[in-house]
Amino acid sequence: MAYGTLTEICFYLFIIMIVFGALVAVTSQILMKAVMGLALAMFGTSGLYLFLNSPFLALMQILIYVGAVCIMIVFGIMVGYTPRELAAQAIKPKNTLLALLTSLLTLGVLELGLSRTQWVQAIGAGAGDFSLAALGEALMTRYGLAFELISVVLMIAMVGTVAITWNGKRRGLK
Amino acid sequence: MISCNLNTYLIIAVFMLCLGLYGMMQHRSMIGMLISIELILNGAGLNFMAFNRFLAPDPVVGQIFTLFIMGLAAAEAAIAVSLIFAVYRKYQTADPEQISDLRG
Numbered sequence: 001m002a003y004g005t006l007t008e009i010c011f012y013l014f015i016i017m018i019v020f021g022a023l024v025a026v027t028s029q030i031l032m033k034a035v036m037g038l039a040l041a042m043f044g045t046s047g048l049y050l051f052l053n054s055p056f057l058a059l060m061q062i063l064i065y066v067g068a069v070c071i072m073i074v075f076g077i078m079v080g081y082t083p084r085e086l087a088a089q090a091i092k093p094k095n096t097l098l099a100l101l102t103s104l105l106t107l108g109v110l111e112l113g114l115s116r117t118q119w120v121q122a123i124g125a126g127a128g129d130f131s132l133a134a135l136g137e138a139l140m141t142r143y144g145l146a147f148e149l150i151s152v153v154l155m156i157a158m159v160g161t162v163a164i165t166w167n168g169k170r171r172g173l174k
Numbered sequence: 175m176i177s178c179n180l181n182t183y184l185i186i187a188v189f190m191l192c193l194g195l196y197g198m199m200q201h202r203s204m205i206g207m208l209i210s211i212e213l214i215l216n217g218a219g220l221n222f223m224a225f226n227r228f229l230a231p232d233p234v235v236g237q238i239f240t241l242f243i244m245g246l247a248a249a250e251a252a253i254a255v256s257l258i259f260a261v262y263r264k265y266q267t268a269d270p271e272q273i274s275d276l277r278g
Contacts, residue, residue, distance in 0.1 A: 004175070011177040015186060022190055025209050026197035038209050041190070045216055048186070051177050052227040057237055061219075064244045069212060069251045076205055076255040099199035107192040114184055122231040130233050138234040146238070150245045157249035161256040 011051060017044030031077045039070045053130045183224035190217030204261070204270055208254050215247045 024037030046061035197210030219240045226236020
């Protein structure tokens with residue numbers, strides 16, 4: 001009983017982390033604050049992954065999103081330019097209004113669809129093997145090709161990143 | 175129990191998608207737009223994991239898909255940050271409204 005209550009409290013805590021972090025990430029005009037909000041939302045999502053029976057994905061979420069992506073964006077902010085000049089310029093009210101309208105419309109349509117759908121479980125849903133061993137085995141056998149392909153994509157992204165920034169530097173020196 | 179309900183997760187994912195859309199249109203800087211894109215991708219990953227847990231017969235598929243989404247998000251962030259550097263060097267600004275000329 002007490003254990004169940006504690007889990008529910010943790011669940012609500014993760015949801016609050018996601019909502020608050022996402023709101024900060026989107027509305028803050030100071031970019032560093034926005035990245036911190038994004039990291040908070042990612043932490044909350046990794047907590048939800050724990051509830052979804054997948055501790056490995058929760059760890060990967062923290063490692064990749066918080067550890068790699070957010071840090072890279074922080075580098076982008078610190079090296080790139082001073083954000084305060086941009087933040088000082090007011091956002092056009094028309095822009096904000098249109099953005100609000102679009103997102104609220106999307107939210108409404110999707111929520112309507114969500115409330116009217118009856119989800120049907122597949123046979124044996126939720127009873128399969130959630131363990132890390134099963135995940136690793138599938139990655140090495142059935143999804144081996146996809147695994148190799150994502151490695152190739154990551155390598156191309158690395159080489160491309162170096163190539164893009166290098167080219168710009170050479171042009172700047174000329 | 176609210177944590178055993180599929181709709182809870184889906185509503186959170188929809189919320190993240192819509193906030194990301196709002197941020198994409200409202201932010202004045204390219205890095206802000208990149209942050210919003212990450213939020214949208216995160217919502218997509220949460221969706222996959224929720225369906226994987228409650229509806230799918232094989233629980234491995236959704237986890238692998240979410241892993242691939244994470245890998246692609248990391249690659250995309252790296253490319254986007256380097257593109258922002260290159261654009262900033264060329265135009266000396268990071269305001270997306272001023273970077274509007276094309277040249278063949």
